[in-house]
Amino acid sequence: MAARRTLLASLVLACLAQACYGNVLFSSLQRTLIVSASPQPGQVLKAGEDKITVTWRYNESFAAGTDSAYKTVNVKLCYAPVSQVDRAWRKTVDNLAKDKTCQHAIVSKPYSPANQSYEWLVQKDVPEATYFVRAYALNAEGVQVGFGQTTDKNKTTDLFAVQAISGRHASLDIASVCFSAFSVVSLVGFFLAEKRKAKPSSAPN
């Protein structure tokens, strides 16, 4: 009974936290992190094979104490505008709860103002698109309070591409073709069987 009450309480708290979580506007965040990534501008990386090394650190030119609330850093792979055209499911919206620009998580690490880096294998489920890297600094409640990214304000420089896996395999291709052929052949077989059955029945019953 007590366990159930605790569960209910934590559920309520989680919902409240969720409610607070959602109202941050991207335009209100300061670019307090300096982020860089290993790919050259225009480089094409292969999903599942190539690696990205991301480095980030606090930008000391900001007033002291700006980063006092920072607890964690979330590094994400984000879509460049050219890959968002005619794709509403990747839309950039100022309200971070509804923003869909950054859909692939790279790493989440505790915050430290010094230089940090991480090597990430481009996952196999990353789609073919043009990307940049962005890091969000989160406070203790998990709310975004700062960011940094590899590209400029308009997201036009230092972009790189990922070539996705197709998901196809030779075995799948062969299976598809074989079953398709079987489907057509069995139809022909049925027709022939029907013709053969029809012949003797034309005799008077």
Place this chain on the structure above:
Amino acid sequence: MEVAGAESPGRAKFALPVDSEHKATVFRLFSLASPHMRTFHLSWVSFFACFVSTFAAPPLLPVIRDDLNLTATDIGNAGIASVSGAVFARVAMGTACDLFGPRLASASLILITAPAVYCSSIANSATSFLLVRFFTGFSLATFVSTQFWMSSMFSPPVVGSANGVAAGWGNLGGGATQLIMPLVFGIIRDAGAVKFTAWRIAFFVPALFQMLTAFMIMFFGQDMPDGHVRKLQKSGEKPKDEFSRVLYHGATNYRGWILALTYGYSFGVELTIDNIIAEYFYDRFDLKLHTAGMVAASFGLANAFSRPAGGWLSDAMSRRFGMRGRLWALWAVQTTEGVLCVVLGRVRSLGVSVAVMIAFSVFVQAACGLTFGVVPFVSRRSLGVISGMTGGGGNVGAVLTQLIFFKGSKYSKETGITLMGIMIICCTLPITLIYFPQWGGMFCGPSSAKGTTEEDYYLSEWSDKEREKGFHQASLKFADNSRKERGSRRGELATAPEEKSSDPEQEA
């Protein structure tokens, strides 16, 4: 009066009570009695499988669009392609049923479109994706063979119910697939496959299911209560009809065209909603994809009872008011559907929106069921062509509404839905123009002029030469059995001058 040269079939023993054409006069849902109920179960399951295949892609689009790098325009075009193939396939299917029988026609179509479903697994671009959806969509023409088959197996008093349940449970596939495909995908992915491979493997499930149903039809189905069309043609009981005459009598019957138009705004709207509703709820109310999929599924799953309810309502109206009752019910239900569609686009809160959508789904699907309560009576000789035209018209409606209201960014989805509702109300008005001389129309009673009986109506499809050869016998039997469409008040009083002494097999 039997046709010379045809042996009268030995009084075959049927598990269900039958009329003079050996069509069942009752519809027992949970029986497997051969041939009537067995045919029912074979045809609805195969049609269900085709719906599952045709709409297997939409619930997996979030994965497919990333794998194939699709834009919203690509997705919209593929959606339109998926319903446009069946426009002509349905008309062709109607003719094929008239000529070869529904068993061969439906099994052939299912086996020919199964490769398209298998090849969905190897699609690798927007173009190939569009092509596989286009060819898979052809399988929706099995709707026509289902309706034709039910109309061949069940007598007029119950044909509305039989058609309604068969089509409704088939359409269920469009809803079931929104639950099945994500589930199968999840299982395969959890078993270790990468996302972009898992969806490809998942497509084998609807493909195999579809192929299996075709085999079952070939092994266990039969065209008519008395046997297969080919066998009956060879033994002379069912004369082989001439394609051009069948097509002519179907195409020149204006009622077929009106029903084709109005079906575009019940079934066509249902297909359009199947393609857009998940996205609508996802975008407008910020639901998770999984939740939006469940809402989308509930639209299609209402088919389990709504469409059959339409069929039952049609038959119930007919018992009391005859064909005029069927027409009035169709107009009223479909107009209400339009009103609810307008409301759906205007509502702003999630809870009310889901409630309106469910009410809307009930009326849409009931309107579909009511339409096919009328179709079997438009023509006897060209039943297949009329069914095909109406079915094809349904798909034309789907293509039109998606093109006008849901392609590109001209209208927001909610405005598109409201405008579609207005178009539904307008395009339902032509039902008022349908008139049967022997039964009447919505506003006019039956004609009391000479030569306006059921026999006159159905025999007008046969020329004198054809009548001399006795080709019209089936139509004559049908005319007799359809006399119940006069309704309870007229039916007991009027007796047509050439009415035969009642066939002992016919129910009172």
